[in-house]
Amino acid sequence: MFSDFINRFRMISLKWKLLFPYLFFSFVGTTSLVLIGLSSQQEIIKEEEKKELLRYYDIFRVSVRQKAEQALAMATVIAENPIIEDLFWKKDRSGLLDYVRPLFEKLQNDFGIKQLHFHILPGKSYLRVHKPEQSGEMIAYRTSIMDVLKTGQGTKSLEWGLTGLGIRGIVPVFRNKELAGSMEIGYPFGRSFLEKQTKRWGPDFSVYEKKGPHTYTLLASTKASPKRFSLSESLASDSTEKSQIFIAPPRFPHIALLAGPLRDYRGEVVAVVEVEVNRSAIVQRLSKTKTLMVVVALVGICVSFFLVWIVAMVFIHPIKEIVAAAQEIAQGKRETRLNPRSNDEIGVLGHSLNTMLNSLKERRLQIEEYARTLERRVQERTADLVSSEEKYRTLVDNIPVGVYRILSDGTIEFINPYLIDTLGFDPEDMLGNRFFWQEKVWGHDEARSQEIMDILKKDPSEFRKERVVMDKQGQKHVFMDHAIPCWDDAGDLRWFEGIMVDITELKNLQEKALRTEEIRLLGEISARFAHEMRNPLATVGGFARRLKDTLSENERQQMLAKIIMDEVARLEDILKSILSSIKPFTLNLVTVHPNEIIQSSLKEEKGRLTDKRIQLETALSPSIPSIQGDEFLLKQALDCILKNEIINMPEGEKLFLSTDGGTENVMITIRHNAKGLANEDLSQFFYPRFTGNAETTIHDLPLARIVIHRHGGKVDVFREGENVVLKIELPLKQQV
Structure with a gap:
């Protein structure tokens, strides 16, 4: 149907081809502008109405809050009356x-209050001045009263009561x-x-008023017909x-x-207020x-129709x-x-027709000339094609990029030597196997490979x-x-x-760069986190020590303060270990002998x-060569490892330490009994155990492994x- 319309449109004269689009777009544009203008005006008015409603809602809540503050102020003045304090304290109800x-x-006459109510511990009604005959019941359901009796602080609230x-x-009453x-x-x-x-x-x-989780009933209204629009369905669902x-x-x-919700002093919804504004004037103004x-x-559409008709006639003639x-x-x-x-587009078209006349004459002469020299030109072009083919073949055979051609049935028609050498397969196996490309290069079974072939057949673009x-x-690869x-x-x-x-090396470099950046970023984050934690921990520890010193030994709070001090000390140990592990350092390589470093560490x-x-047994080989390393950092690493081993060994055991060397490496072996050491402890050997005891915590233990790794x-x-x-x-020489 649409194609029939297009065909009919093509058959009409140029005049109507110009008039129809101009008239159509004129109508659509004008109508769209009218609709957009009306819609924008309505949206702006609605936004202003929303702001006005929110303002009235805020005013209503402020009025409620002011009434509550007024009630709190009057209650405070009455509660501080000495006579009332004395009568209330003596429980003189009649007085x-x-x-x-x-x-x-x-x-009541001057300010319109309706309730004046006294309560006694532990949450019982004592005297309702507005209803003296009702008293004595428990009022634990009044959370605001219970909080005032508990805290001794006054409060104001929109709350349910017996009335x-x-x-x-x-407010509380003190005597x-x-x-x-x-x-x-x-x-x-x-x-x-x-x-x-x-x-x-x-x-x-x-x-x-809120009667249940999704139940609301009308409490009061200023409308003549409060039920003409009910919020009950909306409030029950939203x-x-x-x-x-x-x-x-x-x-x-x-x-x-x-x-809008109305909340009590705890923030719980107790009622919903409905604010209604008459918008009849706005509706009337919008209609006009x-x-x-x-x-x-x-009017604009009619004028544009007339002008477009005149312009079309001027162009058509x-x-x-x-x-x-x-x-x-x-x-x-x-x-x-x-x-x-003229010199406008119509004039340019006339000049173009004149140029076309001249070109036709020239082309006629050229065709006659080409007919005479055609055979010679064909021979020259053939020689050029042969030369280009040889250059192309040489380029394809020697370029360091894989070049191939695969027929629609999967057969390999051509593959250049670079790709053959890279994959390492025999050319006969590659060219003779119709499924080679699907299985080895695409890496899929026949069904999945056929799906890829179908995609290539349907999509005429590159892949x-x-x-x-x-x-x-x-x-x-x-x-x-x-x-x-x-x-x-x-x-x-x-x-x-x-x-x-082949982008294998590029992918490897990208992965290495990403891992390096991740490690650097993790180090910076850890350092920043550790530094940010130190000051709060120092503050908490200092206050815990001061609190402990101010309490006697028999008080339970002193024990709690000591627990805080111990945990803070443990966290400080963890931070020290983190900072030690991520602290950057540079190796100052000199010639050092492993036996001398070991003997120095054992002496300490x-x-x-x-x-x-602990019985120490050493077997330090005197024939091991010296190595290239940072003497200070290697000794610090060995000190940490030996100290950790000695601290975690049972008393009275044997510690065996030996060295051995080869042509490329030096081996240091430490052995001791560890019956109670679990496999999990072995996997976390270089993670220090934070016991809160500075003597048994080795903060630089993770750094020791890092130092050894940095030495290769x-x-x-x-x-x-x-x-x-x-x-x-440890290697004898560092790789530069």
């Missing part, structure tokens, strides 16, 4: 009622700094409060944690609503604006003249030049993919494969040819060996029967 009743009546939802201020109980003053939270807000600010307010705004809800286009924009749009002249030129009836009337190919010896399909006149795939660039550990009654050596820790063996292998 307290007689004294407070006139004050309550005055506050319903009210704005309450609750001689001893808590006698608490008292509260409450304002009613009903229609009268809402009417005052409506009278002052304008919008209607309705309050829905969360009331945030305010909800309804601009022109269904069936009520002339109102805008906001439903819409009518005006439609009228303007219609000279084009008709040029078309007639072109038809005469095509039929060979015209050889005289045209006379262009790029990174491939991992195993050569005949099993060595992995990474290639970037770039294949280009070739099609015949019927649209079928004849072959695809491409190049494969002599006292610790004696204290633990390696460390092995393994079990041999009941013994644990540690072997350190």
Whole structure:
């Protein structure tokens, strides 16, 4: 159907081909501008309405908060009255009622309070001045009262009570700094409060009280018909944690609503306030604006139609003249030049037709000349093609890039020597096996390879993919494969040819660079983290020590302070170990002898060996050569390892230490009994054990292994029967 329309459109005259698009786009553009303008205006007005609703919602919450603060202030003044404190402390209920009743009546008349309530420990109603006959029940459900009795601090809240939802201020009552109980003053939270807000600010307010997780009932409203729009369905399905705004809800286009939560002092939702604003004036203004924009749009469309018609007529007339002249030129009836009337595009077209006339004459002469010299030119072109083929073959055979051509059935038609040498397969095996490319290069089974062939057949563009190919010896090579399909006149795939660039070394370098960058980044993050942790730990440890010193030994808090000190010390040990492990260093290579370093380290550990009654057996080979290394760092590493072994050995055991050498390496062996050492301890041998005891914690133990690795050596820790063996292998010379 669409193709029929296109064909019919092609058959109409140029005049209508120009008029239809111009008229259509003029109509669409004008209509779109009108729709966008109306939509933008409505969105702007809606945003302003939302801001206005949010402002009224904030004003309402501020009014509730001000009432609560007023109630708290009056309750504080009454609670500090010495007479009330004395009567309340003595539990003189009748005296307290007689004294407070006139004050309550005055506050009720002047400020409109409805509740004045006294409570006693442990959370019991003592006296309701507004309802003296009701008292004595437990009020543990009143969390605000229980918190005031517990903390001794006053609070204000919108909270439920026996008389319903009210704005309450609750304060403790003390006598001689001893808590006698608490008292509260409450304002009613009903229609009268809402009417005052409506009278002052304008919008209607309705309050829905929360009866359950998704149950809300109307508490009070200033609307004449509060149920004309109900939020019950929305409140039952949506969360009331945030305010909800309804601009022109269904069936009520002339109102805008906001439903916002009201919370108690703990932040829990106890009710929802509905703010309703009449938007009839806005709807009327939008309707007038819409009518005006439609009228303007219609006038603009009519004017544009008329102007487009005139412009089309101006262009069509000279084009008709040029078309007639072109038809005469095509039929060979015209050889005289045209006379262009202007220098615009139409004039350029006339000049082009004149140029075409001249070109036709020149081409006719050239064709006659080519016909005379055709045979000689064919021979020259043939020789050039043969030469180009030889150059291309030489280039393909010697270029360090794999070049191939694969037929549509998978047969390898051509593959250059570079790719054959790289993969290591025999050319006969590669060219004679139709599935070689699918199995060895693509690395898929026949079904998956056929799927790739189908993709190449359907997609006429080039195909790029990174491939991992195993050569005949099993060595992995990474290639970037770039294949280009070739099609015949019927649209079928004849072959695809491409190049494969070996990027194995590049991938290895990229992986090494990524690993190096990751290690560097982890080191920087660890150093920053460790430095940032030191000051807080020092502060915590200092305060824990001061707290411990101020407490007696029998107090439980002193034991807790000591636990904090021990854990802080343990964390400080961990930080020291981290900083030691990631601290950068440079090797200062000199000629050192391993036996001398070992003897120096054993001399420093002599006292610790004696204290633990450890028998030392050494077999230091005098024939081992000197090595190239940093004497200070190697001694520090060996000191840490020996100290760690001696500390973790049982008392009275034997420690065996030997050295041996070869033509390239020096071997240091440490062996001792370790019955209780688990396999997990062997895998984590160079991770220091943080016990909180500075004497038994070796912070530089991880650094010791790093130093050995930086010297080009390696460390092995393994079990041999009941013994644990540690072997350190160091090269004689450093690789530069």
